Amino acid sequence: MKALILAGGKGTRLRPLTVYTPKPIVPVLNRPFLEYQIEILKRAGIEDITLSLSYQPDKIEHVLGFGEQLGVSLHYVTESQPMGTGGAYKLAAKDFEEPTIVLNGDVLTDLIVAKLIKRHQRSGAKATIVLAPVEDPSLYGLVETDQDGNVRAFKEKPKADAVEDSGPSLINAGIYVLEREILDLIPENENYSFEYNVFPEILNRGISFGAFVLENEYWRDIGTPETYLQAHMDFISGKVRHFPIDREEEFDRATSTFIDRNSVIDAECVIKPNVTITNSVLGKGVVVEEHSMIENSVIWSHSRISNSAKISGAILARSCYVGKNCVITPGAVLGNKSTLTDYTKI
Numbered sequence: 306m307k308a309l310i311l312a313g314g315k316g317t318r319l320r321p322l323t324v325y326t327p328k329p330i331v332p333v334l335n336r337p338f339l340e341y342q343i344e345i346l347k348r349a350g351i352e353d354i355t356l357s358l359s360y361q362p363d364k365i366e367h368v369l370g371f372g373e374q375l376g377v378s379l380h381y382v383t384e385s386q387p388m389g390t391g392g393a394y395k396l397a398a399k400d401f402e403e404p405t406i407v408l409n410g411d412v413l414t415d416l417i418v419a420k421l422i423k424r425h426q427r428s429g430a431k432a433t434i435v436l437a438p439v440e441d442p443s444l445y446g447l448v449e450t451d452q453d454g455n456v457r458a459f460k461e462k463p464k465a466d467a468v469e470d471s472g473p474s475l476i477n478a479g480i481y482v483l484e485r486e487i488l489d490l491i492p493e494n495e496n497y498s499f500e501y502n503v504f505p506e507i508l509n510r511g512i513s514f515g516a517f518v519l520e521n522e523y524w525r526d527i528g529t530p531e532t533y534l535q536a537h538m539d540f541i542s543g544k545v546r547h548f549p550i551d552r553e554e555e556f557d558r559a560t561s562t563f564i565d566r567n568s569v570i571d572a573e574c575v576i577k578p579n580v581t582i583t584n585s586v587l588g589k590g591v592v593v594e595e596h597s598m599i600e601n602s603v604i605w606s607h608s609r610i611s612n613s614a615k616i617s618g619a620i621l622a623r624s625c626y627v628g629k630n631c632v633i634t635p636g637a638v639l640g641n642k643s644t645l646t647d648y649t650k651i
Contacts, residue, residue, distance in 0.1 A: 307406075309354075309407045309408070311410050312339065313359030313388075314360065315328075337368050339356070343372070343377055345414070345417075348419070351377075352377040356369075357383075359387070362381065389498045389499075390497075391498050391502055404482060406421070412527075413526075415522055421480070431487060432504075432513075436448050436516050477500065530638045534618070542584075562580045564581075565583045570582070571589040575592045575593070583599070586604070591604050591609070591610070597611070597614045600618070602616050604616075604621045605625075608625040609625075614629065621633075622639060622640050625641070630648045
């Protein structure tokens, strides 16, 4: 089986973090995000992986290379124009002769892919979609299934006042297993969507369409700053399983600091005296000066936090400067090379 990761989006919802860093390689626990998807595929024995790119493809290829360091073989297909999810699949997989597992490039999950493939093969379905339960279905379109675990219908977002009556809240999790025949439903060189074109056509033609419902598996779309930050909090609290967390010990820290056991501090960081860091992730080369406090936050590489600054529930991209006595409050997001002068509060 081959794998295709749809990683061509511009990451608009995740800005300003994605202005200079394509979403597929934003750091999650100081690793490029796509490495997590590649890892779950490799565990299932899938080592032939194609990435469908569009936005800043050169940066993605530079970071991931051809997969040698990850133990897989990576191939790249770049869209010359927007193709949609289905069109990108057609472009990248048109010469594939075997089934393909397709992943949206903004989904963080600890799914055991081998279980999904086994279910798909046993069912005899031509397509299988992974579904995730959600607490608030008013934010998503819903998927209905029958008693045999087959997809029956796709529904629009329910109105907020009708949520209690909407039944099981299952949404498209952005992971599919597709047999070669599904490619024939997609025209060449057209912008085509899985959600609005391909999947309705599968149902219209009566093609067997299975569903794999996530139960204990972790799943989150990291497409916004809020969900990106929450993914980090979930990781360091143990909600995301099966991925080792590298809690670096080789960084420069004063003896009079407090760093809790949840926090992840990358190499070459410098932590000065009387600093408190809790439930946070610091990238390579971050400097935190005296009496500063950081909690529930993610700080990318080579940022500098001046003395007596307070950062809570925030995200700082690369090479930011935070002046002394600054206060950064929950929900703040700073893009690359942002500068806050002394005593700024945001």
